[in-house]
Amino acid sequence: MQRRSLLAAMALIPVFQMAVPGAAIAAEKKVKVAATFDAMAEIAKAVGGNRVTVSTLIPPGVEPHEYSPRPGDMRGLAGADLVIKNGLGLEPWTEKALKASGNGRAKIVVASQGVTPMKIGAAIDPHLWISPSGAILEAENIAKALEAADPAGAAVYKKNLAAFASGIKAASDAFRKAAAGSKNRTFVTGHAAFGYLCRDFGLKQVSVENVYAEGEPSARQLAELVSFCRKNHVKTVFAEELASPAVSRTLARECGAKVVPIYTMESPEDKLSFTARMSQNLKHIAESFR
Ligand SMILES: [Zn+2]
Structure with missing residues (x-):
């Protein structure tokens, strides 16, 4: 009987009194993050952990x-505390959309802040997150913004950031090891999304579509790609879900290469985490060099 009343009394202790770092946090106390697209949402979730709710x-x-x-x-x-965008010209609509939502207090975080932008022709290449060093920079900027919005979570964000960075670094180190000694440093993909990744490792990308993933190549461009692949003995053509996968398959067939998926993290892909997609990309690129 006594034991039962003790249990009953314990059940009455409010949850918030037992709060410890890393423990469950009431939904209304979480930092509400609106991320522009999948990669930003995934990095925000990785760094924010259970202290944030993230919508894409x-x-x-x-x-x-x-x-x-x-x-x-x-x-x-509408209810966001932070709006996370990549920047580099990818989401020029964010400020206007936030204003239109009537939310006057949310802060816009530009995750790419501090990078030296790359150019393709006259345009800025936005695809920073696909590069390991770029993903870590973006995670650091996101962690800083979360810490400013929620100082009580500083230790949690720091720990989560370290775990994220170490996962990305492990994938990067594995790539350097696997690609060491490969004479071939060129890979063929769907759209020119891998510029920053190429900069990290001294690689070269050849793509079916341009940097904006706009439109399929003309017959002449496709013929040029086929001739490039044949001349360079390209054995792998990478295909993206959102950028002309059918053209990539045609190209592969024409030059006797196999088709391997590659992830741009511009949208959810194969239910894989950000780090898992980064690791797969690097593993498959290294394999394609052999
Ligand atoms: Zn893209």
């Missing part, structure tokens, strides 16, 4: 290049 503005399967906000997609902005 651009829906799954929708290409972030040339995207224009639809009101239904922007619901996450």
Whole structure:
């Protein structure tokens, strides 16, 4: 009887009194993050852990290049504390959409802040997150913003950031080891999304589409790609879910290469985490050099 009343008394202790770092946090106390697209959402979740709720503005399967906000997609902005975007010209609509949402207090975080931008022709290449060093820089900027919004979580964000960075570094180190000694440093992919990754490792990308993933190549461009692949004995053509996978398959068939998936993290892919996709990309690129 006594034991039962003790248990009953314990059940009455409010949850918040037992709060310890890393323990469950009430939903209303979490930092509400609206991320523009999948990569930003995934990095925010990795760094924010259980202290944040993250919504993604651009829906799954929708290409972030040339995207224009639809009101239904922007619901996450209304209650957001932080809006996380990549920047580098990828989401020029963010400020206007936030204003239109009536949320006057959310802070916009530009995750790419501090990078030396790369150019493709006259345009800025936005694909920083696909590079290991870029992903870590973006995670650091996101961690800083989360810490400013929620100083009580500083230790948690620091720990989560270290874990994220160490996962990315492990994938990067494995790549350097696997690709060491490969004379071939060129790979063929869907759209020119791998510039920063190439800069990290001294590689070269050849793509079916340009940097904006706009439109399929002309017959002449495709013929040039086929001739490039034949001349360079390309054995692997990487295909992306959102950028002309059918053209990549045609190209592979024409030059006797195999098709291997590559991830741009612009949308959810194969239910894999950000780090898992980064690791797969690097592993497959290294394999394609052999
Ligand atoms: Zn892209």
